Amino acid sequence: MPELLSFLITAILVLYIVRSLARIFLPFLFQQVVNKAQQNANQQRNYQNNPPSDKIKVDYIPEHGKNTVPDSVGEFVDYEEVK
DSSP states (O other): OHHHHHHHHHHHHHHHHHHHHHHHHHHHHHHHHHHHHHHHHHHHHHHHHSOOOOOOOOOOOOOTTSSOOOTTSSOOOOOOOOO
16 A cells, blocks of 8 residues: 555656646747747748849750751651540
8 A cells, every 4th residue: 555655646746747847848849849930931931032043054055957857757646535
């Protein structure tokens, strides 16, 4: 019987301590999560409003007419739609 009583007292004390610590630290933890989500949303909004200004530079444009296949060359396959 004394083992059961000591177990119950220990369990109640542990639960009380855990509950007290949760009341202290959970609001802080939730605030950190909210701040991180706000930072991510701000970064996405800034990226959409100010996209990177990298320009594409083309160094080589192939000449048309050399080694290209004209549109008239090729094969057209007639098909029938099956329902």
